[in-house]
Structures are given as C-alpha cells and as structure tokens.
Amino acid sequence: MRTVMRRFVVVVVVGHGLIHLLGAAKGLGWAEVDALPEPISPTMGLAWLTAAAAIVATGVLLAARNRRWWVVGSLAVVVSQAVIVTSWDDARTGTAANLLLLAALGYTFASHGPASYRAEYQRRTAVALGEPHPETGAGAVVTEADLAHLPDLVAEYVRRSGALGQPRVVSVHARIHGRIRSGPKARWMTYTGEQVNTFGPAPSRLFWMDATMFGLPVDVLHVLVGPTATMRVKVCSVVPMVNAAGPDMDRAETVTLFNDLCILAPAALVDAPITWQPLDDHHVRGVFTNGTQTVTADLTFDDGDLVDFVSDDRMSTTLDGATTPQRWSTPVRDYARLGTRRLATYGEGCWHTTSPEGEFAYLEYHLDAITYNPETTQIDPTDHARRTQPQAIDGPKQGWRS
Incomplete structure (x- = not known):
C-alpha cells in the first residue's frame, strides 16, 4: 500500500x-x-x-x-x-x-495474496535459487587466470569491480528504486523494484516492480526462464494492463539479461557465454547467447569503468504490448563500493528514436542493495522504506559454467 x-x-x-x-x-x-x-x-x-x-x-x-x-x-x-x-x-x-x-x-x-505478482515472484525465485548449478569446486573464487580470455577493457572492469578473490557468481539479488515513463513527454512514475538473476545453461531473470501511476498502484512482473519471457502489468493489483509475450519479448529480455550481467554482476562475465570483439581503446562488442537467442551489444569504458551499454536487438514495448525495433542504451555512473564490490549505483534506460525527440531516458534507477549467490530466505520483497543505505553481500554458493 x-x-x-x-x-x-x-x-x-x-x-x-x-x-x-x-x-x-x-x-x-x-x-x-x-x-x-x-x-x-x-x-x-x-x-x-x-x-x-x-x-x-x-x-x-x-x-x-x-x-x-x-x-x-x-x-x-x-x-x-x-x-x-x-x-x-x-x-x-x-x-x-x-x-x-x-x-x-x-x-x-x-x-500480497497467493494470486499476486508479488507472491508469484517469491515462488519463482525460490524455484530458481533452488536449482542446482554446476560447481567449480568448494571455495572456488575468481582469479587473475580467469580473466585471460577477456578483452583488456573487460578484464580491467572485472578487476575494478572487486571480483578477484571473491566467490564465483551463480546468482544475484538486487533492490533498486527510481522512476519510469512511457514516452519523452509522459509523466514520470516512481517505483521500487527488485530482481533475481541466475546464470548457467538455463539462466533466469525475475523482476518485480511496485510503481505508482496517477496515484494508483501498478504491479509489474518480468519473467525470463531459459529462452522464454513474459511481461505483465496490473493496476491496483487487479486490473490487467499489459500481457506481453512472444519472440520479441524473448529477445528483449535476453538483451536485458546480458545488460544485467555487465552492470550488476561483472564477476559472472568470466564464465558467461559471450564472444568478445575489441573495437578500439574504449569500446568492446559482446555477442551473448541464451538458448536460440543471440544478441549483440557495444560496451563503452572510461578509465576502466563501464559507462554505457548499447544494443540494437531490444524492442520497445508500448502500454498495449506492441513492440518496435529501437536502439537501446543504459548509461551508468556513480560508482561506489557496496560491501566487497564496486558497482555503478545510478543508471538510465534510453531509447534512441527516429522521432523529433531523438534519444530520451524512459527509466532511471538507483541501486539500493545487492546480494551475490543469495539463499532463498534472503529474498523478501518488502517496502524499500526500511532500507536507507546501499549494501552488498556475498553469499555462500560458488561457481557456474554455461
């Protein structure tokens, strides 16, 4: 409420x-x-x-x-x-x-009841985190040798993230807050959100958003399990507003999963199914594969930090669920240490349109907390008002290979 x-x-x-x-x-x-x-x-x-x-x-x-x-x-x-x-x-x-x-x-x-998106999110995260992940051995951590196959820009970014000497990442739980809008002239909606990603041969991305539109509560649930994705929206937790699914949604969420890997879990890049191509002193192209989906993004680095992620493979989704191809980017900044890790704590989601408005940000987010390799009991989508300081936790699991 x-x-x-x-x-x-x-x-x-x-x-x-x-x-x-x-x-x-x-x-x-x-x-x-x-x-x-x-x-x-x-x-x-x-x-x-x-x-x-x-x-x-x-x-x-x-x-x-x-x-x-x-x-x-x-x-x-x-x-x-x-x-x-x-x-x-x-x-x-x-x-x-x-x-x-x-x-x-x-x-x-x-x-909050059993038919709510919140409850579905909790059930799905429990299942996702309960899935076995290929292990690299007890106590396996990210080492310098694990960076050898990465382009120099990506390897330096992983080092600066604080991944070396830390457990290999098989999953991540993040809490964020910010605002979102449907177009360059639309009103901003405030939101709190959280997500759980798991990595491996059948990765998943579960994202739950609690937003406000015209004073009314709006629930949003993104579900990507393996190669299949959906996005659903309800007003007042009752009235369906969006129910998007299909190949375009599968591809869009695969790009977002790649984006999450780069921004939220740099340590997981050492094992991810990505083919890298250095472009110049500041840019690297990555080709990420998830099942039958293969998507491409260009990553921009500055002084060792990732500052932008640009892809032409993610579709824009309107309120009625229709999708159109548009360039998508996520500039990030404000790097800070959260526990043992150093991550960007502010980012935007931008569409690059051919309309007179051109590029515009439709989403802004602030990273409030992040947990690596969380236990199911750590997933608790409650009011963000109880959390005041960014935090990061490294959990007990180790290792994932795809």
Missing part, C-alpha cells in the same frame, strides 16, 4: 476506532453521550470497547507496516459493523469507515 494511501487509511481507521469509545462509555456508564440517544446495554458497551480496541490496533499495525495487520483488521471490521448495526440510527455513518477499511483489506489481499 502506497505511503500516502496508507497514512490516509491509518488516520481514518484510528479516528473510527476512537469514536467507538463513545458507545463503550455510554454502555458501561462512564459518561452520558448525547450523540448516541439510543440505549446501550453494559454487554453491548463491552462489544463497543472490543471494537474500538480492534480498530485502533488495526490502524497502529498498519502504521507500523506489520504484515499481519490484515488479520486483526478482518476481525475488527466484522466486530465494528456488528455493533454499528445494533445502533444503526445513531452510528450508521461509521459504515463508510468500515467500507474504506474493507477496501484496504481487499487491496492487501490482491497485492
């Missing part, structure tokens, strides 16, 4: 709960309540007090972002409406607050 919406619901719910104390005060004889002229028995006074406690507790748990707030809230809305019915002429306006609480409960179920 978005922050503004959450605060509004909390204020209404807590206020609603406090108003229930009027019924308790009258029924238990604590005070005369002119606003409730109908008689209330002591037994019903206790019921009003119970409803007040449950409703206020619901608001407090929601304000504290407790994941189980809906359990108390479900009970509270039933008890509250029951006591309102017993004093309908005096208390019926409280039904509006209960309807708001019921809507919040419904949204929570839709966005």
Whole structure:
C-alpha cells in the first residue's frame, strides 16, 4: 500500500476506532453521550470497547507496516459493523469507515495474496535459487587466470569491480528504486523494484516492480526462464494492463539479461557465454547467447569503468504490448563500493528514436542493495522504506559454467 494511501487509511481507521469509545462509555456508564440517544446495554458497551480496541490496533499495525495487520483488521471490521448495526440510527455513518477499511483489506489481499505478482515472484525465485548449478569446486573464487580470455577493457572492469578473490557468481539479488515513463513527454512514475538473476545453461531473470501511476498502484512482473519471457502489468493489483509475450519479448529480455550481467554482476562475465570483439581503446562488442537467442551489444569504458551499454536487438514495448525495433542504451555512473564490490549505483534506460525527440531516458534507477549467490530466505520483497543505505553481500554458493 502506497505511503500516502496508507497514512490516509491509518488516520481514518484510528479516528473510527476512537469514536467507538463513545458507545463503550455510554454502555458501561462512564459518561452520558448525547450523540448516541439510543440505549446501550453494559454487554453491548463491552462489544463497543472490543471494537474500538480492534480498530485502533488495526490502524497502529498498519502504521507500523506489520504484515499481519490484515488479520486483526478482518476481525475488527466484522466486530465494528456488528455493533454499528445494533445502533444503526445513531452510528450508521461509521459504515463508510468500515467500507474504506474493507477496501484496504481487499487491496492487501490482491497485492500480497497467493494470486499476486508479488507472491508469484517469491515462488519463482525460490524455484530458481533452488536449482542446482554446476560447481567449480568448494571455495572456488575468481582469479587473475580467469580473466585471460577477456578483452583488456573487460578484464580491467572485472578487476575494478572487486571480483578477484571473491566467490564465483551463480546468482544475484538486487533492490533498486527510481522512476519510469512511457514516452519523452509522459509523466514520470516512481517505483521500487527488485530482481533475481541466475546464470548457467538455463539462466533466469525475475523482476518485480511496485510503481505508482496517477496515484494508483501498478504491479509489474518480468519473467525470463531459459529462452522464454513474459511481461505483465496490473493496476491496483487487479486490473490487467499489459500481457506481453512472444519472440520479441524473448529477445528483449535476453538483451536485458546480458545488460544485467555487465552492470550488476561483472564477476559472472568470466564464465558467461559471450564472444568478445575489441573495437578500439574504449569500446568492446559482446555477442551473448541464451538458448536460440543471440544478441549483440557495444560496451563503452572510461578509465576502466563501464559507462554505457548499447544494443540494437531490444524492442520497445508500448502500454498495449506492441513492440518496435529501437536502439537501446543504459548509461551508468556513480560508482561506489557496496560491501566487497564496486558497482555503478545510478543508471538510465534510453531509447534512441527516429522521432523529433531523438534519444530520451524512459527509466532511471538507483541501486539500493545487492546480494551475490543469495539463499532463498534472503529474498523478501518488502517496502524499500526500511532500507536507507546501499549494501552488498556475498553469499555462500560458488561457481557456474554455461
């Protein structure tokens, strides 16, 4: 639930709960309540007090972002409406607050329940991280010898990333935040997102985004498993907006998987199925293969750091799911040390169009946290507000070969 919406619901719910104390005060004889002229028995006074406690507790748990707030809230809305019915002429306006609480409960179920994109993301990441990966031996780490087959620019980039002496990378979990838009003149939407990538003979890329459009929550789920990809979007976790699939989507996500390898997991480049071709002192071309998909990108380096990734193999996808071929690039900057690694913490996604607008950024992201070789228990798509500092963690698994 978005922050503004959450605060509004909390204020209404807590206020609603406090108003229930009027019924308790009258029924238990604590005070005369002119606003409730109908008689209330002591037994019903206790019921009003119970409803007040449950409703206020619901608001407090929601304000504290407790994941189980809906359990108390479900009970509270039933008890509250029951006591309102017993004093309908005096208390019926409280039904509006209960309807708001019921809507919040419904949204929570839709966005977090078993049919939600969030739940699907968690299930799929558990499966992906549970898949066995070819090992290079206990304690296998990236060594200087592993860089010998890479072009000098790529090898230096891997060194600067802090990969040497660290475990070989078979998977990565990243958390990001930023903003996104559908066109050069469209409004920006803020988002938080996270993804899990696994590497090897049948790689996967699972990306879940929690965005806001015109004040409404938007859920986005990208799924690439092996060579097959989909992208789905829902408004308010209920209304389908995009359901893209097919060869163009498969190819686009393969380019994105290649991009993730280069930007988020430089250590994994030592084993990735990439054919390299040095172009000049600042550029290298990479040809990446994933199953039947083969895509190409030109990487630009400056002072040993990757600063751009450009490909003509990724399609632009509109809101209705249609795709068109366009040049795609991801300039990155603001390198910083996150744990043992040194990575770009800011990047953009850009389309190079033939329209008068020309090149424009449709996506901006900030890297909040990254975990290499994570365990399933480390994957927890919760509110990014709890995380304030970028971090990086190296997990226990080692090795992948494709």
